[in-house]
Amino acid sequence: VTRIARAIAALVVIASVAHAERGPSTPPDPLPVERFRLGNGLVVVLAPDASASAVAVHLRWQAGAASEPPDEAGYSRLVEKLLAMGSVHVADPDARIEAGGGWSSPPPTADYLGVTDHVPAHVLELVLWLEAERMAGLAEALTEEKVAAARDAVQAEWRAAYVDEPYAIVEREVERALWIRELEPLGRPVLGDGKAVARADRASVRRAVQHRLVPNLATLVIAGRFELAATKRMVERYFGWMPMRHGVTPFREHGMLYARAVERIVRAPLRQVVVAYQTPPFDLTADVAAYLLANGRDARLQALVARGLATDVRGEVRRGQVGELRIVATPAPGVDPRVLATAIRDEAGRLSERASDDEADAALWRAETDAYLALENLAVRAELFGTYAQQSRHASLLDAWPRGSRPKSGFGIKLELAHMLSPSGAVTVIGSPEAR
Amino acid sequence: MRLLLVALVALVACGPRTHVLTSDAPVPWDRAQVDWSKPPALPAPAPLAPPAPATFTLANGIRVVVARNDRLPIVAVTAVLGAGGSRGDGDKPGAAALALELASARLAVPGAQIETHIATDVATIEVITTSSFLVPALRQLGELDRAPPPTAAELAGVRDRQLADLRERRTRPRTIAAQVFDRVVFGAHPYGAPAEGLPETVAALTADDVAAAWARTFSANDVTLIVAGAADVQSIRRAADAAFAGWLRSIPVATPWVPAYAPQLAVVDVPGARQSVVLIGTRAAAAGDPQQLAGELANAIVGGGIGARLDRRLHDELGLTLGASASFWRGRWAGSWALATTFATERTLEGIRTALALVEAARTDISAAELARARADLLAAAQLAFETNAGTVRALERLAAQGLPLDGYATYDKRVRAITLDDVRAAAAWRDLSIVVVGDWTKLQTELSSLALPIVHYDRAGAVLP
Numbered sequence: 001v002t003r004i005a006r007a008i009a010a011l012v013v014i015a016s017v018a019h020a021e022r023g024p025s026t027p028p029d030p031l032p033v034e035r036f037r038l039g040n041g042l043v044v045v046l047a048p049d050a051s052a053s054a055v056a057v058h059l060r061w062q063a064g065a066a067s068e069p070p071d072e073a074g075y076s077r078l079v080e081k082l083l084a085m086g087s088v089h090v091a092d093p094d095a096r097i098e099a100g101g102g103w104s105s106p107p108p109t110a111d112y113l114g115v116t117d118h119v120p121a122h123v124l125e126l127v128l129w130l131e132a133e134r135m136a137g138l139a140e141a142l143t144e145e146k147v148a149a150a151r152d153a154v155q156a157e158w159r160a161a162y163v164d165e166p167y168a169i170v171e172r173e174v175e176r177a178l179w180i181r182e183l184e185p186l187g188r189p190v191l192g193d194g195k196a197v198a199r200a201d202r203a204s205v206r207r208a209v210q211h212r213l214v215p216n217l218a219t220l221v222i223a224g225r226f227e228l229a230a231t232k233r234m235v236e237r238y239f240g241w242m243p244m245r246h247g248v249t250p251f252r253e254h255g256m257l258y259a260r261a262v263e264r265i266v267r268a269p270l271r272q273v274v275v276a277y278q279t280p281p282f283d284l285t286a287d288v289a290a291y292l293l294a295n296g297r298d299a300r301l302q303a304l305v306a307r308g309l310a311t312d313v314r315g316e317v318r319r320g321q322v323g324e325l326r327i328v329a330t331p332a333p334g335v336d337p338r339v340l341a342t343a344i345r346d347e348a349g350r351l352s353e354r355a356s357d358d359e360a361d362a363a364l365w366r367a368e369t370d371a372y373l374a375l376e377n378l379a380v381r382a383e384l385f386g387t388y389a390q391q392s393r394h395a396s397l398l399d400a401w402p403r404g405s406r407p408k409s410g411f412g413i414k415l416e417l418a419h420m421l422s423p424s425g426a427v428t429v430i431g432s433p434e435a436r
Numbered sequence: 437m438r439l440l441l442v443a444l445v446a447l448v449a450c451g452p453r454t455h456v457l458t459s460d461a462p463v464p465w466d467r468a469q470v471d472w473s474k475p476p477a478l479p480a481p482a483p484l485a486p487p488a489p490a491t492f493t494l495a496n497g498i499r500v501v502v503a504r505n506d507r508l509p510i511v512a513v514t515a516v517l518g519a520g521g522s523r524g525d526g527d528k529p530g531a532a533a534l535a536l537e538l539a540s541a542r543l544a545v546p547g548a549q550i551e552t553h554i555a556t557d558v559a560t561i562e563v564i565t566t567s568s569f570l571v572p573a574l575r576q577l578g579e580l581d582r583a584p585p586p587t588a589a590e591l592a593g594v595r596d597r598q599l600a601d602l603r604e605r606r607t608r609p610r611t612i613a614a615q616v617f618d619r620v621v622f623g624a625h626p627y628g629a630p631a632e633g634l635p636e637t638v639a640a641l642t643a644d645d646v647a648a649a650w651a652r653t654f655s656a657n658d659v660t661l662i663v664a665g666a667a668d669v670q671s672i673r674r675a676a677d678a679a680f681a682g683w684l685r686s687i688p689v690a691t692p693w694v695p696a697y698a699p700q701l702a703v704v705d706v707p708g709a710r711q712s713v714v715l716i717g718t719r720a721a722a723a724g725d726p727q728q729l730a731g732e733l734a735n736a737i738v739g740g741g742i743g744a745r746l747d748r749r750l751h752d753e754l755g756l757t758l759g760a761s762a763s764f765w766r767g768r769w770a771g772s773w774a775l776a777t778t779f780a781t782e783r784t785l786e787g788i789r790t791a792l793a794l795v796e797a798a799r800t801d802i803s804a805a806e807l808a809r810a811r812a813d814l815l816a817a818a819q820l821a822f823e824t825n826a827g828t829v830r831a832l833e834r835l836a837a838q839g840l841p842l843d844g845y846a847t848y849d850k851r852v853r854a855i856t857l858d859d860v861r862a863a864a865a866w867r868d869l870s871i872v873v874v875g876d877w878t879k880l881q882t883e884l885s886s887l888a889l890p891i892v893h894y895d896r897a898g899a900v901l902p
Contacts, residue, residue, distance in 0.1 A: 129476050243467075245458070
């Protein structure tokens with residue numbers, strides 16, 4: 001035993017010396033995260049922040065539009081509407097959160113169905129009680145009236161988006177074109193197809209709720225000011241008793257499968273050009289591209305506005321199981337949108353050649369600032385932690401994004417830009433009132 | 437090997453079983469041992485915990501406020517420029533705003549998000565960046581006093597953008613209503629005119645005009661630097677000392693005369709408009725008024741957005757509008773209070789009368805329960821403001837801009853809780869209300885004439901029409 005103890009001690013010393021020689025490693029994570037799983041499968045991510053005064057609770061189920069069977073297209077949105085209509089013991093969950101000085105918002109996406117609450121720190125236990133009650137009891141509390149109200153609301157949204165003033169047509173086409181083959185489910189619209197929801201009745205909706213609001217599909221993120229040990233006990237108390245249930249089969253991405261280059265023209269009320277690319281979700285390269293191309297003070301595509309080809313150009317980055325970069329532009333009056341689309345793709349495709357290392361460096365710094373700004377907001381932080389937890393077992397989001405990008409040089413970023421913005425992966429959708 | 441496999445299988449078989457229910461099995465509520473019939477009792481809310489900033493003064497009198505927060509490696513820094521407000525423009529309206537925009541375009545702090553804002557009393561430049569670039573940010577801000585004056589090309593580019601923005605404002609009924617309201621309440625006082633100037637005045641500015649505004653803005657020692665985030669006080673002191681050493685001018689601030697105010701019905705005719713934008717309001721006390729907090733609470737009850745009286749009655753109950761809210765604006769020399777909303781043309785008079793009745797009723801019937809809710813909302817909003825570095829600098833910036841003590845938030849919680857129901861009812865006594873209507877006058881004239889206010893017509897730029 002003594003020999004073994006000596007050997008272990010020697011190994012510890014060697015390891016310490018080796019560590020010291022390497023110098024200080026990554027600085028401690030300023031937003032430490034503890035992640036664990038309850039016995040019923042619910043993933044819990046606790047991100048305490050002593051400098052905050054509020055707390056954000058984000059509860060999501062990996063049962064968004066991408067996980068919907070065809071006969072339930074749009075049901076995620078339907079369930080989201082029902083979340084606000086009360087459960088077995090609580091008729092007015094959102095009103096109670098507002099009365100506590102907070103707010104609640106459901107952010108449904110193709111990836112997940114969920115809810116985010118932001119409250120003063122002392123209201124945390126009430127929120128956990130409310131959310132647990134709602135998760136367990138929503139299906140039991142469904143009535144024909146509630147289902148009808150939710151169905152009407154979703155149908156009205158669907159009509160507004162795709163029929164009356166079809167502003168969302170372009171969005172739908174971009175998603176359909178960008179996500180192909182195994183990633184096709186990511187392109188399913190959250191509002192569904194306008195048919196499945198129209199047929200929804202209490203029995204089918206009840207079944208849908210029972211298949212979605214199950215702990216084994218859920219991730220609970222708590223970010224902000226709270227006491228760690230007491231919160232763990234509360235989470236176990238309010239959520240740990242729920243049994244696992246059979247649920248929908250969640251869609252999980254299987255790596256990036258780059259889209260094929262395509263250009264589509266759709267009839268839409270406004271003239272618009274969208275050029276989209278798949279990107280890694282937690283990597284600053286997409287943000288750098290958005291900044292260099294469209295959002296910076298001297299962004300390259302702003303020249304299209306100066307040349308009279310476009311009236312505005314902006315870049316958007318979206319983060320889900322896979323990320324997405326979009327360049328959105330409005331053609332100037334009289335300009336053929338296809339000419340504008342070609343100019344955008346051309347500039348994007350050559351960005352890695354044309355941008356200097358200094359420009360790329362500057363854009364990287366700006367993207368890093370924006371990433372930290374997003375993380376300052378507790379609700380956004382909780383949602384980002386939720387998205388990250390869904391796809392990585394690594395605890396620290398900061399180590400991956402934005403810190404993970406810091407060692408990259410402008411030169412390194414440009415190599416990645418060349419790959420990401422390849423013309424062979426550019427999806428273009430043109431919206432035009434004149435299109436047939 | 438076989439034995440090992442058998443042992444493994446046995447271990448797995450004896451381990452804890454995961455019980456998976458079918459999806460339609462009833463919820464075993466009893467298993468939770470939680471009382472679902474009543475929510476858990478909440479602890480008392482913690483008192484407002486604003487940052488406790490370190491404050492110090494540079495040798496030249498510039499104040500520096502540092503609210504340190506090491507949560508994330510970013511900082512927000514704001515320079516509140518006392519000599520940069522539009523009140524210094526005199527007969528060159530818009531010069532200070534152009535100088536500010538030009539200065540912002542000169543800053544090249546890596547990774548920075550830069551925003552400017554001009555008001556009558558002060559101008560501000562806000563820089564948000566990663567902590568490693570805080571010192572360069574301070575250096576560049578300080579060096580503005582030594583920067584060469586703007587070139588004609590720089591001026592042309594910035595002025596074109598400013599003119600486009602100012603012209604576009606004349607197409608927005610809400611903005612038109614707000615500008616006319618300021619003119620009604622403050623008359624010829626600088627508060628009565630847009631801080632950015634008007635298209636006509638901006639177009640007439642020369643490079644010398646803007647250079648003069650630049651020299652005034654970026655050399656005076658009437659500056660408050662506010663920093664929030666992962667920032668070390670000593671390094672900020674060193675950087676600010678060096679960067680702002682040349683900011684020595686003391687520019688006396690004259691107390692502008694605030695003309696008399698009389699209520700009126702101000703009308704901007706928009707033929708064919710299907711909706712009327714309506715502002716109802718009056719002059720209020722300047723920043724620092726002893727009744728300021730009572731006024732904020734009264735406003736929260738009457739017009740603090742969704743759930744407040746105005747929105748509940750006008751939107752929820754009567755369907756007269758898509759939303760209604762009210763707010764105070766406080767300057768160093770005077771203030772105003774106004775409610776803003778939009779009515780369909782044919783329901784404009786009904787909406788105005790309903791709103792007036794709600795304002796009148798607030799003098800007497802605000803309840804203790806409403807006050808308690810308003811207090812909680814006000815404190816929660818204040819706490820929320822400190823969630824981000826930008827929120828923190830903006831909260832402190834408001835105090836600096838209004839000339840109030842920078843430690844005002846330290847006692848905020850106590851002061852809010854000390855306000856009584858009588859205080860709030862007294863503060864809710866908004867009198868001498870003016871009404872601004874931007875809408876189709878030919879359809880409104882007959883009805884609105886019954887409001888018994890002198891009618892004054894304005895154009896979209898806020899000028900009185902004959």
